[in-house]
Amino acid sequence: MNLEELTNRINESIDEMDLVTTRKYIEQNLDILKENKRYLKKNARELLEFIISRLEEGIKPLSRHELAAIKAINLYASNFDIRGLKLTIKDKTQLLIREDVLTYLNSDAKILLKDMGAISAIS
Numbered sequence: 001m002n003l004e005e006l007t008n009r010i011n012e013s014i015d016e017m018d019l020v021t022t023r024k025y026i027e028q029n030l031d032i033l034k035e036n037k038r039y040l041k042k043n044a045r046e047l048l049e050f051i052i053s054r055l056e057e058g059i060k061p062l063s064r065h066e067l068a069a070i071k072a073i074n075l076y077a078s079n080f081d082i083r084g085l086k087l088t089i090k091d092k093t094q095l096l097i098r099e100d101v102l103t104y105l106n107s108d109a110k111i112l113l114k115d116m117g118a119i120s121a122i123s
Contacts, residue, residue: 001029003036006025009025014041078106102119
């Protein structure tokens with residue numbers, strides 16, 4: 001995919017508020033876009049800068065499986081399904097250790113996980 005086609009796709013997806021697709025395009029073509037960010041619309045440039053700053057801080061983007069686990073945790077916590085919550089977090093210790101995951105958890109999940117001792121701090 002050439003630069004013009006790439007920037008057109010990114011700009012179209014940002015106009016449609018399809019941030020997932022925009023993020024994928026940016027992450028897959030990060031080196032090219034760093035040098036040519038002037039061709040991106042303002043929102044796309046800001047997303048690019050956000051992704052770059054997160055990578056420089058050493059924070060890896062969450063995978064699809066990790067996002068699905070967080071969604072399940074939030075769902076079980078909202079329904080106060082402790083058994084389902086325990087089964088979901090059973091093998092997710094590495095995920096729950098990450099500090100950036102706390103921002104994805106809803107308030108019910110934060111409270112329940114804190115009380116269970118699965119997370120250490122509520123932000």
